[in-house]
Amino acid sequence: KNEVEQSPQNLTAQEGEFITINCSYSVGISALHWLQQHPGGGIVSLFMLSSGKKKHGRLIATINIQEKHSSLHITASHPRDSAVYICAVRSGGRDDKIIFGKGTRLHILP
């Protein structure tokens, strides 16, 4: 079992829909990152979370440390939101490492 699991793996939705992408992890973490990778390969860091909730424009990220779960929400989705969304956790501590989920491929139809 992967230490970071994302769901769904693929998601197709209509423009305007509310999108939720989930990330569950099984290790203790010091921080969780949500990344966006566009079809050309470029990666943009969206959020870095250690607790609570962050909002940036139409994007909202939440994390529940007790449940080891994070969600990325997109409100009023748009075709330009089509990308791969990647969850990554930093384990911290003596065995400090970054563990990536396999990504969620999102396709928003106009």
Added chain:
Amino acid sequence: SQTIHQWPATLVQPVGSPLSLECTVEGTSNPNLYWYRQAAGRGLQLLFYSVGIGQISSEVPQNLSASRPQDRQFILSSKKLLLSDSGFYLCAWSGGFADTQYFGPGTRLTVL
């Protein structure tokens, strides 16, 4: 503001040839630097990270190596490329381990 550069953007190399990918960061001092690889159909994999000049930590065994000759320069190398080295290589920087990582534009390497 900080910027991160990678070159080349694309590279096609024969098996057995050497490799050198370069990453430079501007606008920050003493960053943590990272090399990632993304193979086709797979997630990101951290290859190396560096907390300072000459300090390199390897996450996975492979035929690749990394060096940090200057504070804001990170180089990924190989003496002899394998077919399995094909992939998309990304460099990133952060202020600290728990900080947001900022990625470069990436280098797409094809080994034939």
